[in-house]
Amino acid sequence: MKNILIIGAGKSSSYLIKYLLEKSNEENLYLIIGDISTVNADKLINNHKNAESIILDVFNKKQRQNYIQKSHIVISMLPARLHLEIAKDCLTFHKNLVTASYISKEMKELDMAVKSNGLIFMNEIGVDPGIDHMSAMQVIDKIRNNGAKMLLFESFTGGLVAPESDNNLWNYKFTWNPRNVVLAGQGGAAMFIQEGTYKYIPYHKLFRRTEFLNINGSGKFEAYANRDSLKYRNVYGLDKIPTMYRGTIRKVGFSRAWNIFVQLGMTDDTYIIEDSENMSYRDFVNLFLAYSPSDSVELKLRSYLKIDQDDVMWEKLVELDLFNPKKKIGLINATPAQMLQKILEDSWTLQEDDKDMIVMQHLFGYEKNGEKKQIESSLVVIGENQTYTAMAKTVGLPVGIAALKILKGQINTPGVLRPISKEIYNPILKELEEYGIKFIEKTVPYLGYNPNIVIG
Numbered sequence: 001m002k003n004i005l006i007i008g009a010g011k012s013s014s015y016l017i018k019y020l021l022e023k024s025n026e027e028n029l030y031l032i033i034g035d036i037s038t039v040n041a042d043k044l045i046n047n048h049k050n051a052e053s054i055i056l057d058v059f060n061k062k063q064r065q066n067y068i069q070k071s072h073i074v075i076s077m078l079p080a081r082l083h084l085e086i087a088k089d090c091l092t093f094h095k096n097l098v099t100a101s102y103i104s105k106e107m108k109e110l111d112m113a114v115k116s117n118g119l120i121f122m123n124e125i126g127v128d129p130g131i132d133h134m135s136a137m138q139v140i141d142k143i144r145n146n147g148a149k150m151l152l153f154e155s156f157t158g159g160l161v162a163p164e165s166d167n168n169l170w171n172y173k174f175t176w177n178p179r180n181v182v183l184a185g186q187g188g189a190a191m192f193i194q195e196g197t198y199k200y201i202p203y204h205k206l207f208r209r210t211e212f213l214n215i216n217g218s219g220k221f222e223a224y225a226n227r228d229s230l231k232y233r234n235v236y237g238l239d240k241i242p243t244m245y246r247g248t249i250r251k252v253g254f255s256r257a258w259n260i261f262v263q264l265g266m267t268d269d270t271y272i273i274e275d276s277e278n279m280s281y282r283d284f285v286n287l288f289l290a291y292s293p294s295d296s297v298e299l300k301l302r303s304y305l306k307i308d309q310d311d312v313m314w315e316k317l318v319e320l321d322l323f324n325p326k327k328k329i330g331l332i333n334a335t336p337a338q339m340l341q342k343i344l345e346d347s348w349t350l351q352e353d354d355k356d357m358i359v360m361q362h363l364f365g366y367e368k369n370g371e372k373k374q375i376e377s378s379l380v381v382i383g384e385n386q387t388y389t390a391m392a393k394t395v396g397l398p399v400g401i402a403a404l405k406i407l408k409g410q411i412n413t414p415g416v417l418r419p420i421s422k423e424i425y426n427p428i429l430k431e432l433e434e435y436g437i438k439f440i441e442k443t444v445p446y447l448g449y450n451p452n453i454v455i456g
Contacts, residue, residue: 001028001029001030001050002027002028002029002030002072002073002407003030003031003032003070003071003072004020004029004030004031004032004071004072004073004074004075004403004407005032005034005067005068005070005071005073005074005075006020006031006032006033006034006075006077007034007035007056007058007074007075007076007077007078007086008034008035008076008077008078009033009034009035009038009040009041009044009053009077010035010040010077011176011389011391011392012077012100012126012176012391012392012395012396013033013040013041013044013077013392013396014044014387014388014389014392014396015388015392015393015395015396015397015400016075016077016392016395016396016397016399016400017031017033017041017044017045017051017396018044018388018396019396019397019400019401020400020403020404021045021048021050021051023400023404024048024050024051025050027404027407027408029050029404030050030051031045031050031051031052032051032052032054032067032070032071033045033051033052033053033054034053034054034055034056034058034067035053035055035056036055036056036057037055038053038054038055041053043387044387054067058078058082058085058086061085064085064086064089065089065092065093068086068089068090068093068095069093069095071095072095072407073095073096073097073098073403073406073407074086074090074095074096074097074098075097075098075099075399075400075403076097076098076099076101077099077100077399079101079177080099080101080102080104083099083101083104083107084104084106084107087107087110087121088110090119090121091110091113091114091117091119094117094119095119096119096120096121096122096406096407097119097120097121097122098121098122098123098125098399098402098403098406099121099122099123099125099399100123100124100125100126100127100129100130100395100398100399101123101124101126101129102123102124102129103123103124103416103418107121107123107416108416110416111415111416114414114415114416115414115415117414118414119414120406120411120412120413120414120415120417121415121416121417122402122403122406122411122417122418122419122424123416123417123418124418124419125398125399125402125418125419125428126394126395126396126398126399127157127159127358127360127391127394127395127398128157128360129418130394130395130398130399130419131360131379131394131398131432131437132155132157132360132362133235133418133419133420133425134398134419134420134424134425134428134429135360135362135377135379135425135429135439136153136155136236136362137236137419137420137421137425138425138426138429139362139364139375139377139441140153140236140237140238140364141422143364143366143375144237146368147368148366148367148368148373149366149367149368150238150241150364150365150366151241151242151243151365151366151367151372151446151448152241152242152243152244152363152364152365152366152374152448153236153238153241153243153244153245153362153363153364153365154243154244154245154246154247154362154363155245155246155247155360155361155362155363156211156213156221156223156246156247156248156249156359156360156361156362157248157249157358157359157360158221158223158248158249158250158358158359158360159175159176159356159357159358159390159391160172160173160175160249160250160251160356160357160358160359161173161175161350161354161355161356161357162354162355162356162357162382162383162390163218163219163357164355165350165351165353165354165355165356166251168319168347168348169312169315169316169319170251170254170257170316170319170348171250171251171253171254172250172251172254172348173348173349173350173354173356174344174345174348174349174350175350175356175358175383175389175390175391176391178341178344178345178348179337179338179341181344182267182269182337182340182341182344183267183269183337184248185203185206185207185224185227186203186267186269187227188203188227188228189201189202189203189227190203190206190224190225190226190227190228190229191227191228191229191230192225192229192230192244192245192246193229193230193233193241193242193243193244193245194242194243194245195242195243195448196242196243198230201225203262204262204263206224206225206262207224207255207256207258207259207262208255208256208259209224209225210222210223210224210255211223211224211245211247212252213249213361215249215359215361215378215380216361216378216379216380216440218357218359218380219251220252221249221250221251221252221359222249222250222251222252222253222254222255223247223248223249223250224247224248224250224255225245225246225247226246226247226248229244229245229246230244232244232246235418235420236420243365243448249359249360249361253312256313257313257316257317260305260307260313260317261340263305264285264288264289264301264305265288265336266284266288266336266337266339266340267336267337267340268335268336268337269335269336269337269338270335271335271336272333272334272335273287273334273335273336273339276329276331276332276333276334276339277328277329277330277331277332277334278328278329279328279329279339280324280325280326280327280328280329281321281322281323281324281325281327281329281343282297282322282323282324282325283325284322284329284336284339284340284343285297285301285322285323286300287336289301289304290304297323298323301317302314319347320343320344320346320347321343321346321347322343327346329342329343330342350386350389351386352385352386353385353386354385354386355382355383355384355385355389355390356382356383356389356390356391357380357381357382357383357390358379358380358381358390358391358393358394359378359379359380360378360379360380360439361376361377361378361379362375362376362377362378362439363375363376363377364377365446365447365448372446372448373443373446374443374444374445374446374447375441375442375443375444376441376442376443376444377439377440377441378439378440379437379438379439379440381393381394381436381437393435393437394437397432397435397437398419398428398432401427401428401431401432402419402424402428405427405428410427411423411424411427
């Protein structure tokens, strides 16, 4: 049998494991799923004869290398920062590797060694990055092969709560790593180009400059700019394109409310709060407000941020129980961002029967024979429940499909790769359609610069 080692059995692994188990008899596969706990893996395996769960400490070099050496291919579902040592072991023991994470500088530096060993290290093969790359490149290549010139590429993705499970004022629940949500947009200005002009949005302004979208009959959304859209010009072969913009989708109104946390300083992850474990939610809010011997926390916050008591922004804050003097944070030596995350997880965690939703939209503007045209390509995927989420489906299925095709020699170009070539994206997108992950394309009037940017 062909051993597939999956390292990490977190929220995004459910569909990956389900897919490979369904293929295991036909393809002669055996899954070894390693994590620091076997609880989730055991639940997903459900006593299947072609899989086992193991306790695997990724920092235990001897144990890690032992299992990698016994595998035919390795899939790492760990956070991106933990891939490198696994990648080095894969080089040592001549194993192919698949991850859903962005290619780091350190991973890219392994490219020559990976190629010389005839190996494939496939990265960025989840949803974003992943499905976004494949679906975009399929249309871009089609446009260019038709002799047209690309003028505009905008791409937006969001992990949201599905309408039937949307029962809070924020229209949002966590569908992936909450820490990444809290820290979104930090680390430098958002960078993009519009109509040949470079644009930069500093973090403190990011959530007040949004673009409105109507997506495939699923309603109205907003999007804020991702940190660096410019690097994808080279990746997609669009170095001279006048407009390139990538953004994150939320329901309308989310960004304006999230900006409250940004302006207060609650998303800061650079320093520790003294005595954080004993603080109440109300104490946490009060940390960021001026001292007053008489005014309440509520009054100080409304005054500072100029929020009326009947404003929906105020109702959103109250809904999170932010002013509760009895609820404790309970985190030792926590940063403001970690404390905010704890508060939000109390309200925004998916319940057992909740459904999430992945929404993606690409806009392609191009010119041929002096005529400008635009294609809109949209994807909406609804999850099943808390375990089999749309997020897990759109991350895990591309990972599993890519791993199996590498294992079978159907993807055979060596190197540290992302899925931007026809060899990779055509067969994977075709198989994804069998699982309901399919884009709807339509031609729309060419707009060029989007006039729906809101500047607050």
